[in-house]
Amino acid sequence: MRLVIKRPEDSDANAVDQQAVHLLPCKIHTRKPGGDCQTSTAPVDRYFCPYIKAATDDKAALWHSSLRGKPLTGVKLSMPDGYVGVLCVGKDNDGNGNEIDGSTVAVESIAGEVTQELMYWNWDRIPTREDPLLSALDWMRVSEAIMTHND
Amino acid sequence: MMNSNYKVCRTIADVKSAISSENNSFDVRIESDLPESTTTEKCILGIDEAGRGPVLGPMVYGTSYCSVDNQSILKTLGCADSKVLSEQARDDIFDGITKQSEILGWAVHIISPTTISNCSFRRQKCSLNEISHNAAIGLIQRVLDRGVNICEVFVDTVGPPEKYQEKLLSIFPQLKITVSKKADSLFPIVSAASICAKVTRDAALKNWKFIERPGEDIDSNWGSGYPNDPVTKEYLKKNIDPVFGFPSIVRFSWSTAELVLKNNAAQVDWSDEEEDEDKKSVPITSFFGQNSKQVQQKTPFFDDRGLIVTTKF
Numbered sequence: 001m002r003l004v005i006k007r008p009e010d011s012d013a014n015a016v017d018q019q020a021v022h023l024l025p026c027k028i029h030t031r032k033p034g035g036d037c038q039t040s041t042a043p044v045d046r047y048f049c050p051y052i053k054a055a056t057d058d059k060a061a062l063w064h065s066s067l068r069g070k071p072l073t074g075v076k077l078s079m080p081d082g083y084v085g086v087l088c089v090g091k092d093n094d095g096n097g098n099e100i101d102g103s104t105v106a107v108e109s110i111a112g113e114v115t116q117e118l119m120y121w122n123w124d125r126i127p128t129r130e131d132p133l134l135s136a137l138d139w140m141r142v143s144e145a146i147m148t149h150n151d
Numbered sequence: 152m153m154n155s156n157y158k159v160c161r162t163i164a165d166v167k168s169a170i171s172s173e174n175n176s177f178d179v180r181i182e183s184d185l186p187e188s189t190t191t192e193k194c195i196l197g198i199d200e201a202g203r204g205p206v207l208g209p210m211v212y213g214t215s216y217c218s219v220d221n222q223s224i225l226k227t228l229g230c231a232d233s234k235v236l237s238e239q240a241r242d243d244i245f246d247g248i249t250k251q252s253e254i255l256g257w258a259v260h261i262i263s264p265t266t267i268s269n270c271s272f273r274r275q276k277c278s279l280n281e282i283s284h285n286a287a288i289g290l291i292q293r294v295l296d297r298g299v300n301i302c303e304v305f306v307d308t309v310g311p312p313e314k315y316q317e318k319l320l321s322i323f324p325q326l327k328i329t330v331s332k333k334a335d336s337l338f339p340i341v342s343a344a345s346i347c348a349k350v351t352r353d354a355a356l357k358n359w360k361f362i363e364r365p366g367e368d369i370d371s372n373w374g375s376g377y378p379n380d381p382v383t384k385e386y387l388k389k390n391i392d393p394v395f396g397f398p399s400i401v402r403f404s405w406s407t408a409e410l411v412l413k414n415n416a417a418q419v420d421w422s423d424e425e426e427d428e429d430k431k432s433v434p435i436t437s438f439f440g441q442n443s444k445q446v447q448q449k450t451p452f453f454d455d456r457g458l459i460v461t462t463k464f
Contacts, residue, residue, distance in 0.1 A: 025422045026420055027422075028394055030417050042394040046362070046365070048395065069269065069396075070403075123422070132457030136458050139458060
């Protein structure tokens, strides 16, 4: 699978730059099966952000929140130096995606760049380096090391 | 938990403004000034709760305490089972309690609906009884920490009284503790605690700050708040956000609330539940022999990190 991301040349896409991004430990089915393909917007500022609270115990840098009554434990994740996070909006697999050299995949439209940080949430479990997403970031350091030593 | 912040309130108006100035998604703790006499003379302390059953609003734990010699004030004020008193009578008695600040002390712990749901939806579920027990323990500890000379404690039971009493005695071996059913009608000090809890619970509902709808007129036609009340059910159905569900005044963990969401809001799959299903659907034969289609990764490094190699090395 291959994903080509076209970074917009104009700066319009930066409009959502400052919006906080929350990675949730669940899938929200906002589209009803067989229904229209509208993407719903969610009032995150009103129904999620007010429930966020820094952990009071001395485990610094942990956050708590609540979604549909489920307790969430989260960490703030900064993008590594030299990298930007990109927020992509996917399309359903309706066969209309742009195909690139035979193998799959659509060019996803880009809603914006996450320039600063995002919140990574687990359901009642402290995020650790063992979590897939957090450990995936290891690759950046490993790849840098490989590239350096190949010279 | 024990050194959480308490706000000092001196009147029922103080309690109301304390509630409406806080973020009601979180717990709020309120207490009276410390009556001088309670630190020197031997004291009794009562504990009771309000708002255990409703699907809406917080559950409130209350305590009241005074010296053994001053306990006649409780009957004078009319402290009796809060359930047989009218709302007005309870407000009047609470007003009387706050005016006796020289001899009567009290404290309440407002356990938010979010706390209740979160405890219930933890990976290792914490029951409502356990929440109640912890709240009672927290209140006793708080009053002890303020230097009150408690000798005897009376608690309205939650669950079997014998086990509960044993649990409390193991934590506070220095106290004489009585846990019983209907303690609020048997012991005036528990009646007083029950009135503090009930008045606070009513004030919390009436002054609830809907953080989700700043500046909006709030539909507060929710009936009794009990799950079998048709008005309450109708309220739940009318106040849904398709993604987030209810505002935080609702206890998501109540089965009535869960059912309303199942039928009226977006379905939410939690990652772990999904994983379990995936595991079930893998046929056992797939563990034998080689799957020729599987791409050979150079190292488990990428698999472990949820990464897929998309270009050839």
